[in-house]
Amino acid sequence: MLEPFIRKLEIGADLSADDRETLKRLICQVRPVGVAEDLVREDDRPDNAHIVLSGLACRYKMLADGGRQIMAWLVPGDLCDMHVSILGRMDHSIATLVPCQIAYIPRNVIEELTSKHPAINRALWWASLVDEATLREWLVNMGRRTADKQMAHLFCEIYVRLDSIGLVTESSFSFPVTQVELADTLGITTVHVNRMLHQLRDAGLMTLRGKRMTIQNFERLRHFAEFNPNYLHLTKRQNGGGWANGRETPAS
Amino acid sequence: MLEPFIRKLEIGADLSADDRETLKRLICQVRPVGVAEDLVREDDRPDNAHIVLSGLACRYKMLADGGRQIMAWLVPGDLCDMHVSILGRMDHSIATLVPCQIAYIPRNVIEELTSKHPAINRALWWASLVDEATLREWLVNMGRRTADKQMAHLFCEIYVRLDSIGLVTESSFSFPVTQVELADTLGITTVHVNRMLHQLRDAGLMTLRGKRMTIQNFERLRHFAEFNPNYLHLTKRQNGGGWANGRETPAS
DNA sequence: CGGCATTTTGACAATCGTCAATCAGTGTGG
DNA sequence: CCACACTGATTGACGATTGTCAAAATGCCG
Numbered sequence: 001m002l003e004p005f006i007r008k009l010e011i012g013a014d015l016s017a018d019d020r021e022t023l024k025r026l027i028c029q030v031r032p033v034g035v036a037e038d039l040v041r042e043d044d045r046p047d048n049a050h051i052v053l054s055g056l057a058c059r060y061k062m063l064a065d066g067g068r069q070i071m072a073w074l075v076p077g078d079l080c081d082m083h084v085s086i087l088g089r090m091d092h093s094i095a096t097l098v099p100c101q102i103a104y105i106p107r108n109v110i111e112e113l114t115s116k117h118p119a120i121n122r123a124l125w126w127a128s129l130v131d132e133a134t135l136r137e138w139l140v141n142m143g144r145r146t147a148d149k150q151m152a153h154l155f156c157e158i159y160v161r162l163d164s165i166g167l168v169t170e171s172s173f174s175f176p177v178t179q180v181e182l183a184d185t186l187g188i189t190t191v192h193v194n195r196m197l198h199q200l201r202d203a204g205l206m207t208l209r210g211k212r213m214t215i216q217n218f219e220r221l222r223h224f225a226e227f228n229p230n231y232l233h234l235t236k237r238q239n240g241g242g243w244a245n246g247r248e249t250p251a252s
Numbered sequence: 253m254l255e256p257f258i259r260k261l262e263i264g265a266d267l268s269a270d271d272r273e274t275l276k277r278l279i280c281q282v283r284p285v286g287v288a289e290d291l292v293r294e295d296d297r298p299d300n301a302h303i304v305l306s307g308l309a310c311r312y313k314m315l316a317d318g319g320r321q322i323m324a325w326l327v328p329g330d331l332c333d334m335h336v337s338i339l340g341r342m343d344h345s346i347a348t349l350v351p352c353q354i355a356y357i358p359r360n361v362i363e364e365l366t367s368k369h370p371a372i373n374r375a376l377w378w379a380s381l382v383d384e385a386t387l388r389e390w391l392v393n394m395g396r397r398t399a400d401k402q403m404a405h406l407f408c409e410i411y412v413r414l415d416s417i418g419l420v421t422e423s424s425f426s427f428p429v430t431q432v433e434l435a436d437t438l439g440i441t442t443v444h445v446n447r448m449l450h451q452l453r454d455a456g457l458m459t460l461r462g463k464r465m466t467i468q469n470f471e472r473l474r475h476f477a478e479f480n481p482n483y484l485h486l487t488k489r490q491n492g493g494g495w496a497n498g499r500e501t502p503a504s
Numbered sequence: 505c506g507g508c509a510t511t512t513t514g515a516c517a518a519t520c521g522t523c524a525a526t527c528a529g530t531g532t533g534g
Numbered sequence: 535c536c537a538c539a540c541t542g543a544t545t546g547a548c549g550a551t552t553g554t555c556a557a558a559a560t561g562c563c564g
Binding site: 012043059061063064067069071072083086087088089091092122125126128129130131132133135136137138139140142143144186187226230231233 | 264295311313315316319321323324335338339340341343344374377378380381382383384385387388389390391392394395396438439478482483485
């Protein structure tokens with residue numbers, strides 16, 4: 001059940017067999033959550049941490065004018081709101097984008113985990129720092145790239161992230177995101193999302209049919225978007241190279 | 253020397269007298285650094301952590317086309333790159349925006365600090381999580397606000413942050429940032445920065461003369477920018493209210 | 505089949521970018 | 535003390551990306 005989560009953490013720290021066992025026996029409740037439901041809301045002080053086991057969720061904030069900004073996509077294996085106890089209160093909300101399987105982990109379990117298992121503690125902090133690095137890259141994306149490249153960059157990221165947890169098959173992956181949600185993520189309008197999507201399709205950089213995205217030539221998309229995956233830190237710390245994410249990247 | 257740093261950490265955790273003493277006696281080298289110098293560069297594996305003691309620094313990334321995106325402003329008391337050892341490598345650079353006093357703290361000192369002083373450890377992580385929350389708000393700012401409000405929002409933030417470390421006097425503070433740097437921060441051009449700056453001035457929301465910014469009526473600027481300081485988490489965790497940052501906000 | 509969310513399209517407007525020139529401020533050296 | 539150089543600020547004209555509004559088309563699900 002928690003495999004994608006554990007696999008992810010192993011990138012961040014060297015877990016012992018004992019650590020892995022601890023994680024596998026993690027006391028938690030797993031629940032299916034419907035589409036567009038909030039897991040936590042801004043100003044909450046949640047009692048549980050949440051792990052996305054399957055599906056797709058997001059961090060977001062609402063604005064006074066009804067606008068929404070999505071600030072992160074949470075894929076299987078991602079842990080949300082682990083550290084709220086340190087900050088005290090949520091400063092944003094978390095919601096599902098599609099029906100998900102969500103693990104609910106009581107806060108005291110998290111605290112025991114972090115206090116008694118240094119490697120796990122380190123891995124969880126690693127995950128948090130990767131989130132931060134991703135936010136920085138998203139900021140670069142919004143600030144300095146045109147809508148087409150920005151969108152291409154997002155697709156590169158999701159491709160690499162899904163690939164690292166084994167959710168990419170033959171260069172394609174499930175992509176259940178609506179154009180409205182894409183717009184809320186990229187900070188542009190749905191109309192413009194539609195235009196850019198067609199532009200990328202017409203340029204042969206990706207295809208999207210029936211909630212499934214295919215990136216036939218990742219290298220071309222990567223080049224177009226000037227995507228550099230370093231910020232995802234998906235390689236063990238020792239490795240030097242900027243590229244590998246543990247699997248092979250498709251035909252280039 | 254380290255007062256602003258310690259004062260900041262005390263917001264994040266309850267430090268004991270012993271913790272405070274430890275921080276005061278922190279072994280570190282303090283050096284003046286000239287303007288526009290890199291403290292660390294993308295891909296570095298720095299041996300020291302850095303604390304800004306005075307001046308102003310920033311996190312940034314360069315793009316292939318020569319563009320620069322600034323992703324954070326670092327004010328006195330801010331600690332940069334504390335956790336690189338977990339991620340392994342810098343995925344961005346840090347540079348001074350004006351001449352600064354910088355404390356260099358050897359990595360092993362940081363590690364002793366975090367392993368032997370739980371409250372300090374917690375405080376440092378708190379600071380890191382606040383950085384992350386700030387990034388999220390910047391993302392909202394870029395994605396969903398027009399340039400004028402976005403800029404106003406940034407001014408609100410810097411006002412509150414500087415106020416919290418005692419650097420605001422009579423509603424004004426040192427603001428040595430050039431319009432080019434503002435542009436690199438907001439993701440717009442210098443020409444547009446200039447236009448928006450004049451617009452805010454004309455609207456009486458702030459004044460900027462001789463590297464000094466004055467915000468006569470913070471409440472009005474705050475309202476214009478739809479600024480909500482919660483994300484800065486500058487209140488002790490127990491407090492409920494969304495507003496206070498430990499000092500009084502100026503005339504409204 | 506009907507209802508509803510989502511996608512697509514077109515015309516038009518506005519924000520923001522580009523280019524290029526001028527102006528102002530500051531520091532340096534003769 | 536002034537000329538000079540340099541950086542930063544300002545301005546205007548124009549163009550491009552992106553937003554707005556509104557309607558139509560498509561696809562999905564009961």
